[in-house]
Amino acid sequence: MVSMVETQSEGQQDLQVGEILVDAQNITKHFPLETGLIANMLSRGEIPSVKAVDGVSFFIRKGEVFGLAGESGSGKSTIARLVLRLLELTDGKILFNGIDLHSLSMEDMRHMRSRMQLVFQDPLASLNPRMTIGRAIEHPAQIHFPELTDDQRKERVLEILEAVGLVPAGNFYDLYPHQISGGQRQRIVLARALVTRPELIVADEPIAMADVSVRALLLDQMLELKDNFDLTYLYITHDLATAKYICDRIGILYLGKLVEIGEINLLFSKPLHPYTQALLAAVPVPDPRMRRTEALPKGEIPNPINPPSGCRFHPRCPFAEEICSKEEPLLRELKPEHQVACHFAEKFA
Amino acid sequence: MQEEILYSIRDLTVSYHTRAGDVVAVDDVTMDVMSGEILGLVGESGCGKSTLGKALLRLHTGLAEITSGELVFEGTDLMKLAPREMTNIRGAKLGMIFQDPMTSLNPVQRIVDHIKETILAHEAVSELVAEQRAGEIIELLGIRRERLDDYPHQMSGGMRQRVMISLALALHAELVVADEPTTSLDVIVEAKFLDLLKDLQEKFNLTILMITHNIGVVAEVADRVAVMYAGKIMEIGTVDEVFLKPKHPYTQGLLSSVPNIKLDDKDLYHMEGMPPNLLDPPKGCRFHPRCPYVMDKCRSQVPQLTVIEGRQKAACFLYEEVKAREVVNG
Helix, strand or coil: CHHHHHHHHHHHHHHCCCCEEEEEEEEEEECCCCCCCCHHHHHHCEEEEEEEEEEEEEEEEEECEEEECCCCCCHHHHHHHHHCCCCCCCEEEECCEEEEHHCCCCCHHHHHHHHHEECCCCCCCCCCCCCCCHHHHHHHHHHHHHCCHHHHHHHHHHHHHHHHHCCCHHHHHCCCCCHHHHHHHHHHHHHHHHCCCCEEEEEEEECCCCCHHHHHHHHHHHHHHHCCCEEEEEECCCCHHHHHCCEEEEEEEECCEEEEEHHHHHHHHHCCCHEEEHHHHHHEEEEECHHCCCCCCCCCCCCCCCCCCCCCCHCCCCCCCCCHHHHHCCCCEEEEEECCCCHHHHHHC | CCCEEEEEEEEEEEEECCCCEEEEEEEEEEEECCCCEEEEECCCCCCCCCHHHHHHHHCCCCEEEEEEEEEEEECCHHHCHHHHHHHHHHHHHHEEECHHHHHCCCCCCCCHHHHHHHHHCCCCCCHHHHHHHHHHHHHHHHHHHHHCCCHHHHCHHHHHHHHHHHHHCCCCCCCEECCCCCCCCHHHHHHHHHHHHHHHHHHHEEEEEECCCCCHHHHHCCCEEEEECCCCEEEEHHHHHHHHHHCCCHHHHHCCCCCCCCCCCCCCCCCCCCCCCCCCCCCCCCCCHHHCCCCCCHHHHCCCCCECCCCEEEEECCHHHHHHHHHHHC
């Protein structure tokens, strides 16, 4: 394991710095509320909406693991779907290898999809119980590479099965999802994502369902596959401890806004946003000598239909002053590789 | 810590009668719950921890059956009680909260009615008194009294979980079995709920059996912890004993495979293999196929939970030899 982490950081230095795979610029997604005809007429066209993602900008470098973390309703899964264009943007732009994704025609987008894949939380729910593992992995290849013969396709599936550590691959090819273990299922889901040789894997809570004792293995396997297949990950999670383990950089979301973004160790060792500080302090630690002593923020996450003015965290922030309710703090670079959206971030630096 | 036993589980075995055969989910478990403590029960999915929790209230249904054992609560073996008597104890003295409060609350019943119903089912008081008490309880739990008229869907997940515990407190339950109570909660809400549990423990001397897969949660709130694997208790002790000096190889592996956000530890342990299928569990020690220290004996004989040091017990033959040597050396 130690040696693997080392090779990982060496690999990073080899990359041309600044080569960006995903560039999300001011992306916004509002979901209008279904209010019905009469309510719409009464509201004179101003339909209330859930501001799930509200002006978020970030980039993902080639070859890195970029994390997005936040509590439920923070917009992290919506962003994942916007990056894959499984949802349409309300505003903003997403560049993938410099190509404006959301301006592509449906046909062009379909071709683009082979280069980006999504891995979900529950592997059993994302595998068809009546499809053999071989067929499940073959399926995306059939769609994206119709020119391959049956034998070539099968060859490719066996290769991938071996790559994810399911050996002998021939034995797994004809099994059904219920015949294998949960950890193996998660690898099947990864194998299926890899068969189209994507550049980007969007992983939405990929290990949340896995048992504690196999999580570490799955994470290390994801890192290994990243190196072997030259992948880039967008890792969506609410679990900050595993994020720290796997991510190179991370963005912290609160109510549809990015409050802080930076290199993972910088951000976790010295969080500059009061929300990040609270979030990190609240994570239960598997050591009774390190029990939490910090106070927790008051109240609960407000309604995203009517988010607070100014800084969205101000009603719960222990450091809030007048300006926080009036002016929205912009994301600014306080240190290299570390940006924060807080009027008073200097005092935590 | 209090040393009085509140609930004593003796040789408890719970089986599920499935078409494929009997699954022994809880296998000959003996364990004491001390009065006023928070006892963490940790284990991975399918280890039997939830089945054990439900059995304490004799809440098992359907295919599950308590095939043997005693459940001694305040001197009475609950196994000997008639269903009617058990119903009286359940709710009044033993409470239970589940992972998803939304499925435990009635969506078309207001919060106040949930609490009132619980009180009126067990006590001969007027509706007015019950309503008054409902208000007091939820205020105590940090929910404003006005919210009593809300329906469950109008509340946040954290509040719903507070309502669940209010149902246990309404009747001054002595033991609350909490099955993954914070698993559906966000991390800050979770931390607040854990603070609340500790508060209740102190104020009311409430005893809590906290069932969870989250090792961190146990380290954060529990006084003692029991580690369960494939239907058996592998180790039990105070949190300091078990977390700082884990004895059973399973506990050791489990603890070192969990990342600690406060440390820069990039070296997580990979445990070999998977938990066994309980339809056909391994002979001998159930952990032996995954154990790095496996000995011949482990493959055929079942190790018993024995005292290792202080209050710490483990079910592992590794320590038997150590013990034997100590005896020889006097």
